[in-house]
Amino acid sequence: xxxxxxxxxxxxxxxxxxxxxxxxxxxxxxxxxxxxxxxxxxxxxxxxxxxxxxxxxxxxxxxxxxxxxxx
Numbered sequence: 001x002x003x004x005x006x007x008x009x010x011x012x013x014x015x016x017x018x019x020x021x022x023x024x025x026x027x028x029x030x031x032x033x034x035x036x037x038x039x040x041x042x043x044x045x046x047x048x049x050x051x052x053x054x055x056x057x058x059x060x061x062x063x064x065x066x067x068x069x070x071x
Contacts, residue, residue, distance in 0.1 A: 001009075011032065018028035040049050 011029075014032060015025055015028055019025065023031075037049070037053070
């Protein structure tokens with residue numbers, strides 16, 4: 001299992017537990033994202049973290065073609 005597969009499974013498990021507590025998925029994901037960002041600040045520079053978050057935000061559209069991608 002890769003670390004990315006592990007992370008996806010952790011998020012699925014966390015969302016399931018949040019749903020059992022009565023929390024909405026959107027709010028739960030926002031809270032998880034906030035917690036991850038806060039923890040990341042402790043092990044990464046703010047500039048590095050901001051660059052990654054900006055990259056992720058700019059590439060949210062799964063259907064968008066990007067010039068750096070090969071066919």
